[in-house]
Amino acid sequence: PDRITPYIIDSGYYRFDYLSPKPQGDYLDLYSNPGRDKWMESQYKDYLKMRDKYGYSSDFLTVDCAGIDEIMLNKISPFIVTGKIDRDKLNSGEEILLIAPPEYALLVETTEGGWQAEYIYNPDPAKKYSTYRRNDMFQTGDKITVSLLYTDELVKEGLGKPFAYLDDGSRKLPDDAVRIDKTVTIGALLTPRIGDSAHYLSSNSLGSNFLGSFSPDAGDLITTTAGLEALGFDPPYKALTVTLEESPDAAREEYLETNLKMIAARTAGVKYFSYVALSREQRQIIYGMLAISAAILILLFAICASMINNALSARLRAGRREIGTLRAVGASRRVIERSYRWQLFSMFTWGTLIGLAVELALCGWLLKTQEDFGDFLPVWQPLLFVALLFGLSLWNLRSKIGSIFKESIVDNIREL
DSSP, rough: OOOOOOOHHSTTTTTTTGGOOSOSSGGGGGGOHHHHHHHHHHHHHHHHHHHHHHHHOOOOOOOEEEEEOOOGGHGGGGGEEEOOOOHHHHHTTTTEEOOSSSEEEEEEEEEEEEEEEEEEOOOOOSOOSSSEEOOOOOOOOEEEEEEEEOHHHHHHHTTTOOBBBBBBBEEEEEEEEOOEEEEEEEEEEESOSSEEEEEEEETTTTHHHHHHHTTOOTTTTTEEHHHHHHHOOOOOOOOOOOOOSSSSOOOHHHHHHHHHHHHHTTTTTTTOOOHHHHHHHHHHHHHHHHHHHHHHHHHHHHHHHHHHHHHHHHHHHHHHHHHHHHTTOOOOHHHHHHHHHHHHHHHHHHHHHHHHHHHHHHHHHHHHHHHTTOOOOOOHHHHHHHHHHHHHHHHHHHHEEEEESOOOHHHHHHHH
């Protein structure tokens, strides 16, 4: 780009730390240590050597570029901030799509175990963040230079390893590298995320990773496979993803898996991974957990219902003579039932309050001591459990009082 600002430097954890021998972000000094500082200085020296050796006259950003099938462009359109997708210009290499959210905030918090950070692409103006950045680098219609630096030498050492290092720790800079420069127009700016955290550019709302291993950050590029070829960027891919429109049956899945594994086995360093198999395993785990949870829930429900039923039976058995006496002086079933219903309500109220207090105390302790516990506090779930249990107990109470009223008053009073 023409200039590099903190907007792009702060957009990813250490992504562009090679641009300076010292930390550049507002928050990086929190994690400075002698080992890290030495590594950053080494990265910076390698970067300067690369610039000189391959003839770059200005600073550059090392970013990823994804070439996707043209039919997948429809999935990307909701993430457009400005501009539009012109398929013909993408295919011809005239335009390119660039990831550049209009604004973002970085919330960094120190924890007992170190630190945690979160990028927020819809920052709330009323909140205070560690870092806030607005796009001051890229605009739709701007011309940018896209440069591919490629060598077969590193690929021979294994795909997915774009960097190799010498014994002294410095980066290996091959002599046979080919540099391809292309000037393109930014056709549209995209944001990596829309709405809640479930809608990332790297996956749709169903969770299928339609951009494969490419999870774009600010500065990354997207074009079509035809666009990559038109730009001359046709060396071996770092990653190749096959996306299915629907879940395959067993026969089709076996066919695809067999053939893709054979293709992957032809090149050293290539790994095959199936998201279909992973999704199936995850579903099986989820179904198993749901079955176990349902069994435990039913067991607890049965135990609670049995305890309450025994308590009600004991109270009604002990109060049969009182019920008979009340009936003798004209008390209706509604009055007697209301009395026991209030006793039942009192029992549930105290039990629910004590249970919720214990639950919230336990969850609060886990939130403070367990970083991977999340921020989930179950409230409506136990209340629903209590409501169902109360409804069953109320029905049981009415049934038992009904059976008592079927007996005569004399039998009620005679009851020991």
